[in-house]
Amino acid sequence: MNPSIFKMRLLSVLVFALPLFSVSGEEDFRQWRYFNDADMGEGKLLEYNTAYPLEDLTKEIQLTEDRIKWLQEQGQSGDFVRVVKLTLKVPPKPKEPDAKPDPKAEPELVDVTYPFTYFSSADQEYVMDWDWLRQREPFFKKCLHIVLGEERGIRKSRPEPEPNFDVIYLRDGSKKRGIVQNTSFSLHAKYGRFAVSRDKLSAVQFGDGKGGHDLLVGVNNNRLSGIIDLPADSGVGVTANHLVTTNESGQSETIRKEKLSRIIFRVRPNELTDLNLDGSALVRLKNGDAFDARVSGGEFKIGTRRIAAAQVSSVEVIEGRANLIMKSGGKEIGDFSEADLPMELALGPSINVYRAYVGQIYCDSNFRPVGKILTASEPRVLTLSFERDKPGVLRSVSRSSVYYEVLEKGDRIISIDGRIPDFDSKDTTYELILESLFEDNTATYFVLDVERDGLTFSVTVRANNG
Amino acid sequence: MDWIFLLTMNLTFKRKLVLLYFLLVPLSFFAAEPFRDWKNQNPKFKPIEAQLLEYSEAFDRKKFSKYYQDWLGEAGIDGDILPGVKLRVKIPQGRKKEPAEERDYEVPLAVLSESDKDYILDWHWLRQREDFFRKCLKVVLGESRDIRTERPRLDDGQDPPPLEDLIYLRNGSRKRGTVINNNYSIHTPYGEFVVGKGRLAAVQFEVDEAGRSVLTGVNSNRLSGFLDLPGEANVNEPNFLVFESNNGKESVRKEEVSRIIFQVREDELDGLGTEGSVSLRLANGDYLDAKVYEGELPVGGRSVKVSEVDRVEVANGQATVFYKDGGRDNWTFAEDDLPLALDLGPAFSVYHGHLKKMYCDTAFRPLGFLIEASSERDVSISFDRDAPGRVRSPSSSSTYYGILEEGDKIVSINREMPDFESRDNSFDKAVDDLFDKKEPLPNVEIGIQRGENQFFLITLVRKQGDDV
Numbered sequence: 001m002n003p004s005i006f007k008m009r010l011l012s013v014l015v016f017a018l019p020l021f022s023v024s025g026e027e028d029f030r031q032w033r034y035f036n037d038a039d040m041g042e043g044k045l046l047e048y049n050t051a052y053p054l055e056d057l058t059k060e061i062q063l064t065e066d067r068i069k070w071l072q073e074q075g076q077s078g079d080f081v082r083v084v085k086l087t088l089k090v091p092p093k094p095k096e097p098d099a100k101p102d103p104k105a106e107p108e109l110v111d112v113t114y115p116f117t118y119f120s121s122a123d124q125e126y127v128m129d130w131d132w133l134r135q136r137e138p139f140f141k142k143c144l145h146i147v148l149g150e151e152r153g154i155r156k157s158r159p160e161p162e163p164n165f166d167v168i169y170l171r172d173g174s175k176k177r178g179i180v181q182n183t184s185f186s187l188h189a190k191y192g193r194f195a196v197s198r199d200k201l202s203a204v205q206f207g208d209g210k211g212g213h214d215l216l217v218g219v220n221n222n223r224l225s226g227i228i229d230l231p232a233d234s235g236v237g238v239t240a241n242h243l244v245t246t247n248e249s250g251q252s253e254t255i256r257k258e259k260l261s262r263i264i265f266r267v268r269p270n271e272l273t274d275l276n277l278d279g280s281a282l283v284r285l286k287n288g289d290a291f292d293a294r295v296s297g298g299e300f301k302i303g304t305r306r307i308a309a310a311q312v313s314s315v316e317v318i319e320g321r322a323n324l325i326m327k328s329g330g331k332e333i334g335d336f337s338e339a340d341l342p343m344e345l346a347l348g349p350s351i352n353v354y355r356a357y358v359g360q361i362y363c364d365s366n367f368r369p370v371g372k373i374l375t376a377s378e379p380r381v382l383t384l385s386f387e388r389d390k391p392g393v394l395r396s397v398s399r400s401s402v403y404y405e406v407l408e409k410g411d412r413i414i415s416i417d418g419r420i421p422d423f424d425s426k427d428t429t430y431e432l433i434l435e436s437l438f439e440d441n442t443a444t445y446f447v448l449d450v451e452r453d454g455l456t457f458s459v460t461v462r463a464n465n466g
Numbered sequence: 467m468d469w470i471f472l473l474t475m476n477l478t479f480k481r482k483l484v485l486l487y488f489l490l491v492p493l494s495f496f497a498a499e500p501f502r503d504w505k506n507q508n509p510k511f512k513p514i515e516a517q518l519l520e521y522s523e524a525f526d527r528k529k530f531s532k533y534y535q536d537w538l539g540e541a542g543i544d545g546d547i548l549p550g551v552k553l554r555v556k557i558p559q560g561r562k563k564e565p566a567e568e569r570d571y572e573v574p575l576a577v578l579s580e581s582d583k584d585y586i587l588d589w590h591w592l593r594q595r596e597d598f599f600r601k602c603l604k605v606v607l608g609e610s611r612d613i614r615t616e617r618p619r620l621d622d623g624q625d626p627p628p629l630e631d632l633i634y635l636r637n638g639s640r641k642r643g644t645v646i647n648n649n650y651s652i653h654t655p656y657g658e659f660v661v662g663k664g665r666l667a668a669v670q671f672e673v674d675e676a677g678r679s680v681l682t683g684v685n686s687n688r689l690s691g692f693l694d695l696p697g698e699a700n701v702n703e704p705n706f707l708v709f710e711s712n713n714g715k716e717s718v719r720k721e722e723v724s725r726i727i728f729q730v731r732e733d734e735l736d737g738l739g740t741e742g743s744v745s746l747r748l749a750n751g752d753y754l755d756a757k758v759y760e761g762e763l764p765v766g767g768r769s770v771k772v773s774e775v776d777r778v779e780v781a782n783g784q785a786t787v788f789y790k791d792g793g794r795d796n797w798t799f800a801e802d803d804l805p806l807a808l809d810l811g812p813a814f815s816v817y818h819g820h821l822k823k824m825y826c827d828t829a830f831r832p833l834g835f836l837i838e839a840s841s842e843r844d845v846s847i848s849f850d851r852d853a854p855g856r857v858r859s860p861s862s863s864s865t866y867y868g869i870l871e872e873g874d875k876i877v878s879i880n881r882e883m884p885d886f887e888s889r890d891n892s893f894d895k896a897v898d899d900l901f902d903k904k905e906p907l908p909n910v911e912i913g914i915q916r917g918e919n920q921f922f923l924i925t926l927v928r929k930q931g932d933d934v
Contacts, residue, residue, distance in 0.1 A: 190677025225676065357721070
């Protein structure tokens with residue numbers, strides 16, 4: 001994904017999920033106050049540093065012994081102190097020493113570094129929030145905010161407590177909040193059997209009870225379907241086929257697997273840290289499953305040849321034959337020389353996928369489609385009309401639309417690129433994303449999550465700009 | 467040359483006649499045998515006209531007449547217990563127009579000509595198997611299973627040809643041979659178990675996009691889920707199907723197999739459907755026969771004997787129990803899981819949430835969709851004129867609306883291949899029989915094929931209280 005589309009997507013995060021800060025852009029000037037409520041003047045936050053050398057600070061500002069003592073009383077002892085760096089607007093010094101400052105004169109911009117404790121508690125909070133968000137910016141950009149049409153519990157600002165609960169939906173229509181204790185979920189997919197750690201999952205969908213349509217959704221939006229089993233986990237008091245949760249009052253509750261409809265896991269701060277994504281490709285199977293995985297050995301074995309995955313842009317399996325589109329622009333066609341393709345999933349397990357099950361493999365990390373892939377060469381064929389009173393609900397889909405027979409009247413767009421869309425503003429998120437695709441050329445594709453009859457599916461729209 | 471001569475000379479023709487007789491009129495199996503000519507092993511004797519009444523491998527030598535006892539002695543045949551037949555012999559009276567006297571005789575088998583011996587042994591073999599032929603699944607997934615319909619014996623010095631399984635591959639080819647894999651492991655929503663080959667009539671591999679496979683038991687049970695072929699020592703690698711064909715041993719990846727139609731095995735129904743076995747219908751559409759632990763249902767804090775129950779209907783964890791005596795109770799299950807032993811082999815526990823219905827009466831085992839009808843008209847189907855057995859679109863008022871679709875094909879009726887070419891087609895005849903006023907059939911089982919891979923069953927029954 002290029003930086004501009006990244007920015008664009010971040011905008012939607014900031015506008016709709018994190019309205020307080022514009023972290024990635026430059027900070028605005030604002031009024032700052034000292035701890036004693038005295039006016040510090042107008043300033044722009046540049047940096048927050050939790051370990052600034054005291055020695056350096058004494059060179060930048062006047063720190064008398066009294067002030068150092070006061071800092072120590074505020075808990076700032078040792079050789080390092082917490083500091084805030086600002087650009088302050090300072091009135092220009094009068095040319096004559098006795099002259100009065102001219103209020104109309106353009107202020108000078110001066111960078112200053114002050115101990116954190118110099119600031120009022122409100123400003124301290126502001127700095128802490130700003131820093132917290134800045135730290136988490138990459139995580140917010142990457143993490144899955146919405147899954148199965150449902151917002152995951154996520155801590156959006158520093159002072160908020162961590163969202164402590166996962167949401168568990170039961171088949172009887174009720175909803176519970178609690179912390180899921182089961183540490184892993186076992187899947188029998190048509191391409192193998194494996195277990196995925198709870199900490200790598202954003203959601204679990206228990207299918208229609210007929211088997212085969214249960215779904216594990218990874219924190220990276222990977223989708224793996226089959227029959228889910230809940231293995232026994234004696235370490236946390238879980239017996240086979242039961243889900244154990246701890247509720248808000250700390251009590252443990254056990255629920256039979258068959259009573260579960262879905263689980264929406266809260267966003268955990270470290271859920272993306274251990275994803276095994278280096279050198280991974282997106283593997284899409286013919287049954288609709290898709291996952292990030294490393295091809296074993298980092299190469300495709302086609303006939304007697306070995307082709308490094310790093311040289312390949314994508315692979316499409318057509319009538320059992322592998323069609324490799326090379327990054328160089330060339331094309332290689334042949335049969336996979338092994339019946340099973342060994343793969344290491346980014347979510348953890350290693351599996352062998354029978355070659356005939358593979359649909360496409362996208363080795364290029366810039367293209368990670370989800371669901372059905374549609375291609376459009378102009379925005380006209382992507383025009384959608386929405387119900388006036390129901391934001392995001394489709395009125396109809398014309399025959400000339402690329403969505404024809406993919407989307408239907410009554411379908412609701414629940415997310416665009418993994419974020420809650422805004423259909424109320426004049427420029428809706430959908431219009432903005434089309435602009436970025438065809439006018440700004442800041443995006444090459446986008447992903448819609450659509451809800452129909454209580455079930456969700458995804459569509460990836462790719463620009464074909466000639 | 468008379469017809470007896472033809473019969474004795476042309477074994478194949480004779481055997482065909484016997485077979486035709488038994489298979490086309492299976493329910494009249496125990497009807498009286500016709501009188502026919504029987505020849506002595508000594509060609510000097512004239513044939514006798516007689517009716518076969520009984521054959522036994524263990525006749526008491528002393529029960530034979532003195533004539534036959536002496537004959538056996540002269541022929542050097544020892545032993546107190548010998549195979550023999552009971553014949554009702556027509557003894558002509560002096561004048562030709564007088565009706566012949568009929569008298570029963572016990573005759574040692576050895577006395578009869580070779581062709582008559584074969585006739586008797588064929589008759590006996592078929593009679594022994596009548597019950598099996600009636601019960602066994604002759605057609606599965608619209609395909610006739612290879613079945614031994616004749617007594618296996620040397621023909622022109624050759625062993626009878628072995629029966630074969632049919633293996634369909636995804637590339638469209640079909641293989642014949644004997645499948646070697648013994649075990650089929652299926653992971654269903656209600657449990658995971660292994661079913662032995664000997665209890666399977668068919669396997670469908672990956673019938674839908676989700677990758678679910680379907681096992682069809684020899685008792686028509688349906689189990690669907692994810693199928694694995696476990697590795698077996700000296701048989702197969704995991705996920706390979708191995709079969710022996712004319713080309714020798716062949717090994718195919720599970721993913722390349724579309725379906726297997728197993729041959730009918732002589733012992734495949736042994737021990738199935740015995741007392742205490744119930745028929746379960748599950749929420750995922752599967753149906754299976756199983757024995758409830760100790761023959762008792764643990765419901766509502768006590769146990770009820772299965773033998774007292776007609777059926778149980780389950781909804782939202784509540785069981786409605788219908789007793790054979792007409793009584794009815796609404797209960798909750800005492801335990802989450804009901805321990806069962808499948809008739810097909812494995813034991814497991816089924817969570818009550820997976821259960822929809824349980825039929826405890828062994829006489830009523832509906833398969834697939836159950837349609838209760840008051841009249842023949844209720845269950846009539848309109849067929850495509852140009853495509854025999856092909857269903858035309860059912861109207862919204864039809865009993866089949868929502869079950870059958872235009873283009874569905876009827877591929878079996880009452881476990882037999884249907885005949886839609888004759889004037890009285892199999893379907894109309896079966897429906898007639900269902901509502902026959904004298905001897906109505908208890909139900910009609912219809913096998914339907916939709917598209918390439920989808921097969922399902924419909925059971926037609928008369929609506930309760932609508933006795934003909």
